Amino acid sequence: MFKNIFTKPIFISISPTAEKNDIILALKLLLQPWKWKSGESREKFKSSLAYYLGVKDIFLFDSGRNALYAILLSLNLKEGDEILIQAFTCTAAVNPILWLKARPVYVDVSTDGVNMLPKDVEKKITLKTKAIIVQHTFGFSAEMDEILKIAKKHKLAVIEDVAHAFGGKYKRKMLGTLGDAAILSFGRSKIISSVSGGAAVVNNKAIAENLEAFYRSCRPPKARWVAQQLLHPIIFGCVKLSYNFLYFGRILALTAKVLRLYTPSVCKAEKKGGRPPLPPSVMPNALAALGLNQLDKLDRFNEHRIKVAKIYEAGLKKNKKVLLVKSLPKTKSVFLYFPVAFENSFISDEFLLYAKRESVYLEVWPARTVIGPPGTSLNKLFYIAGSCPSAESLALRSIVLPTSPLTSYKDALEIVNLINTHAR
Ligand SMILES: Cc1ncc(COP(=O)(O)O)c(C=O)c1O
Numbered sequence: 291m292f293k294n295i296f297t298k299p300i301f302i303s304i305s306p307t308a309e310k311n312d313i314i315l316a317l318k319l320l321l322q323p324w325k326w327k328s329g330e331s332r333e334k335f336k337s338s339l340a341y342y343l344g345v346k347d348i349f350l351f352d353s354g355r356n357a358l359y360a361i362l363l364s365l366n367l368k369e370g371d372e373i374l375i376q377a378f379t380c381t382a383a384v385n386p387i388l389w390l391k392a393r394p395v396y397v398d399v400s401t402d403g404v405n406m407l408p409k410d411v412e413k414k415i416t417l418k419t420k421a422i423i424v425q426h427t428f429g430f431s432a433e434m435d436e437i438l439k440i441a442k443k444h445k446l447a448v449i450e451d452v453a454h455a456f457g458g459k460y461k462r463k464m465l466g467t468l469g470d471a472a473i474l475s476f477g478r479s480k481i482i483s484s485v486s487g488g489a490a491v492v493n494n495k496a497i498a499e500n501l502e503a504f505y506r507s508c509r510p511p512k513a514r515w516v517a518q519q520l521l522h523p524i525i526f527g528c529v530k531l532s533y534n535f536l537y538f539g540r541i542l543a544l545t546a547k548v549l550r551l552y553t554p555s556v557c558k559a560e561k562k563g564g565r566p567p568l569p570p571s572v573m574p575n576a577l578a579a580l581g582l583n584q585l586d587k588l589d590r591f592n593e594h595r596i597k598v599a600k601i602y603e604a605g606l607k608k609n610k611k612v613l614l615v616k617s618l619p620k621t622k623s624v625f626l627y628f629p630v631a632f633e634n635s636f637i638s639d640e641f642l643l644y645a646k647r648e649s650v651y652l653e654v655w656p657a658r659t660v661i662g663p664p665g666t667s668l669n670k671l672f673y674i675a676g677s678c679p680s681a682e683s684l685a686l687r688s689i690v691l692p693t694s695p696l697t698s699y700k701d702a703l704e705i706v707n708l709i710n711t712h713a714r
Contacts, residue, residue, distance in 0.1 A: 299533050299538045299649040300701045302627070303479035305526035306694030307584060307591060313423070313527045315583055316485075319576045327510040329575035335582045339474070339489060342585070343464050348493040349505045350573035354453045354475030354488030359386035359570055361449055361471045361490050363584045364500035367392045372418040374405040376425050377660040377673065377681035379562055382659060383425065383451055384671050388563045394671065396660070397417070398678035403615055404428055404629055407680070408436035411525065415440075421447040426455035426465050427657075429595070429624035432619055434460045434468050439470075449473070456481040459622035461582060470494040475659075476581050478522060479554060479602070480587050481595075481626055484581035486518040486553070486575045487573050504570075511571040515553065519577055522552045530696075534649060550586075556663055563670040589694075595625040595693040602628045602691055603707030611637070611713040627655060627690035632713060635686040641712050642689060650705060655690045 319325060332350060337480035340348045351357040362373070369391040375384060377396040387394045398410040404427040411422060414429060422441055424432045441448045448469030452458075454505075456474050458465040476487035492498040510516075533539035546552055557566055573581075592655045606612055612632040617623040632638040635658065645652050656662025660681045661671055668675070676682075691705055 296532055297649045299651060300692065301530065301533075301651050301696065301707070302653045302690065302692040302694075304530055305523050306479055306482075306696050307483045307587075308375065308523040308527060309587075309695065311498075312583055313523050314582065316379060316520045316523045319577040319579060320517065320524070321591070323513060323517075325579070326513055326516040326576045327574050328377055329579075331575045331598070332573055333580035335488075335573070335578040335585070338585055342489060342588070343467055343566045345467055345491055345493065347498040347501075349490045349492070349501055350578060351488050351490065352511055352571040352573055352577075353388055353486055353566070354473045354477060355382040356487035356568075356570040357473045357475075357490040358383065358451070359389055360504050361492070361497065362386050362390055362392070362421070362422050363504055364497045365447055366421055366500070370418060371420045372416060373421050373423060374414055374419060375423040376427075377678035377682055378404060378427065378656060379425055379660070380556075380656050380662055381558060381563070381666045381671060382553065383423065383453070385436055385563055385565070387669070392420070393418075394673075396673055396678050396681075397595060399681045399684060402613070402681050404430055404475055404684065405432040406437070408433050408440060410678075411437060411440050411555065412563060415444050415446070419444065419446060421449055423449045423451050424469065425451040425453075426458060428615075428629055429455040429458050430615060431455070431458055431460040431465060431623065433618065438468065447471070447497075452487075452491075453477070453480060454626040455624055457588055457622075458624040460618075461620045466491050467493065471497050476577075476584070481624060482584035482589065484573070484577040484584065485522045487577050487581055503551070505572065508570055508572045510574045511568055515568060516574045516576055517659070518551065518553050521546075524581075525551060537693070561663070561666045590614055592624045593694050594695055595657075596623075598624040598693040598699065599623070599628050599701040600695055601699055602630075602706060605703065606709060609710055609713060612709060625693045628693050629655075629688050629690050630709065631684060631688040633687065633714055637713060638687050638689055643708065644712050645705070645708050650708060650710060652691065652705075654688070656685065658686055660685050
């Protein structure tokens with residue numbers, strides 16, 4: 291029990307981008323409830339994002355999933371219309387399709403990557419297909435030229451899912467600016483975080499007009515929800531500091547969960563395709579203020595992630611027991627996480643336990659199945675077993691390594707060492 295009491299644990303997704311000034315800002319905002327719903331931060335955040343991406347139309351929502359819902363709604367889908375989306379994803383990216391009574395059709399990933407395989411996109415297109423959601427998993431750019439070519443040939447809308455890839459590039463173009471529309475996520479473990487939040491980026495006039503009308507009908511979330519989001523970085527700042535100290539951090543996290551001092555990132559109903567408790571809402575001003583503070587750090591965070599990824603690459607490239615994912619030529623990957631695939635799920639699970647004993651808390655993303663988080667019903671999300679064999683195999687064998695500003699170069703070297711010792 292006392293072995294690790296003074297060991298600094300390595301985490302992957304406990305408030306990974308919240309620094310001291312983010313926590314102080316959350317605390318200040320918590321004490322200023324008049325700033326929670328409206329104020330100048332929302333407009334400032336919106337214009338700063340538009341400037342960063344070099345686009346005109348951006349709409350800020352309470353989450354990435356609701357931003358995706360707004361985009362799909364703006365496509366005027368009919369019941370039974372099909373939307374292509376890759377397997378090896380999160381239920382939050384699939385559910386908005388179901389809320390509109392459309393059908394997700396899953397595209398396999400490439401055998402040596404984490405993104406959709408253009409050849410399989412072609413195979414899965416039917417007369418009912420209306421759009422392709424292109425996920426840039428973990429910040430690795432998808433094969434945009436080929437996907438855009440297929441979309442043009444079949445007259446399909448392209449929606450980029452940039453939830454993992456904000457700041458990444460494809461042939462000098464910012465990810466999120468290549469298709470008809472895109473979503474960004476500022477969720478708690480994303481590239482930058484406003485605890486919860488998302489943006490719809492639109493490059494298509496008709497979609498922008500429809501989305502504008504929907505956006506105007508949305509309101510900010512209730513005050514209680516905003517307070518729960520503001521409490522998150524404060525609570526988890528304390529949890530991180532005291533995680534191993536007589537279990538204090540773990541007890542604090544559990545107490546906060548029981549008392550509902552924060553909201554879960556995915557609720558129970560969503561694992562069965564249902565909606566989150568919060569209807570699509572505009573991003574509250576207080577969370578936009580947190581987002582603005584993080585946007586200032588975006589380039590620094592991404593440079594750090596790239597350096598950490600280089601340490602993993604250099605340390606693991608000679609290890610024949612692990613498979614690493616390569617970035618496409620002429621792309622800039624921003625590495626939300628660094629994925630590593632082992633030979634089989636047994637070695638992968640054993641390694642997670644081995645690392646945990648050393649206070650290195652690694653994770654699996656999305657889950658040991660093709661749609662996460664664990665407990666997601668593949669049936670309710672219309673996934674047909676065997677339809678995406680590479681994604682199924684990848685989900686069974688892979689884990690993700692941390693790259694966030696919390697991860698020091700020494701941490702990365704320690705993880706490399708653990709993998710090379712365990713999987714020789
Ligand atoms: C790939 C992907 N797309 C979309 C989302 C939805 O983002 P948000 O959590 O902001 O709703 C997530 C995260 O949950 C995700 O991992």
